[in-house]
């Protein structure tokens with residue numbers, strides 16, 4: 001039996017924020033980097049609003065999608081298509097996808113069970129910008145949750161909104177599994193009485209309640225693995241945006257986020273997409289390719305981007 005058969009793949013998901021900030025570009029290139037480094041990768045396009053990952057690799061959208069998985073019981077392996085890059089395969093979501101608003105709970109569970117069993121080292125999921133709880137729940141299931149942001153105030157605000165929703169949902173679901181489903185919504189509804197103004201104060205409040213609440217919240221905080229990637233950087237001082245987003249997360253939301261690195265703006269990115277050329281293949285030695293590699297390595301090792309600390313101060 002090979003090593004790949006013995007253990008489950010690690011799941012990374014990218015989601016939230018805003019459309020057009022580079023989530024699909026980032027995840028497809030991180031997938032490409034992992035594949036180039038001999039990792040077997042399945043990249044899943046679960047962005048209902050704009051399933052376009054196949055375009056980043058210049059391949060056509062397959063006729064069979066996850067709709068057939070549900071309706072015709074076609075095995076998930078049969079839906080996987082070649083990306084044109086060794087070690088990298090694609091699964092295009094379309095209707096019935098993980099982020100779909102109306103997907104039933106049992107369907108979602110079935111799909112996730114099958115996804116988990118795929119033979120790969122890494123399964124990367126592009127959830128798009130959706131904030132429906134189906135998309136958020138899938139995001140929360142990932143071993144690593146990646147968010148993307150660009151140095152623009154609207155994108156940053158959208159990211160905060162998304163992260164708040166994600167962590168709030170995490171608290172609700174973790175407490176629900178201990179029979180305390182209504183606790184967080186109830187406290188939040190009466191937050192003025194409890195003198196709670198933000199998520200961090202909510203967490204502090206929960207930490208003072210009776211067992212098992214403090215332990216459940218502490219473990220939710222501990223395994224909340226969010227990685228921030230800053231994209232479309234044009235000027236050096238903008239690199240600091242990643243660090244300030246991380247600080248805001250700690251100060252107002254009460255959880256730790258890891259700034260995994262930045263990727264600069266490169267005019268050749270849209271040119272490659274229009275030519276249906278994978279960016280890394282076209283520009284293997286560009287600064288952008290190098291930065292994607294750094295981000296991918298930081299994600300693999302679960303470590304922060306260290307250069308930012310001294311470059312920015």
Ligand SMILES: Nc1ncnc2c1ncn2[C@@H]1O[C@H](COP(=O)(O)OP(=O)(O)O)[C@@H](O)[C@H]1O
Nearest residue numbers: 019020021022023024025232264265266269270
């Ligand atoms: N680092 C970058 N430099 C230049 N353009 C970029 C970069 N990243 C993304 N883009 C451009 O931004 C557009 C949106 O990217 P995309 O990955 O589709 O965003 P999202 O998935 O967040 O909606 C793409 O057409 C691409 O050309």
Ligand SMILES: [Mg+2]
Nearest residue numbers: 023024047128
């Ligand atoms: Mg996208």
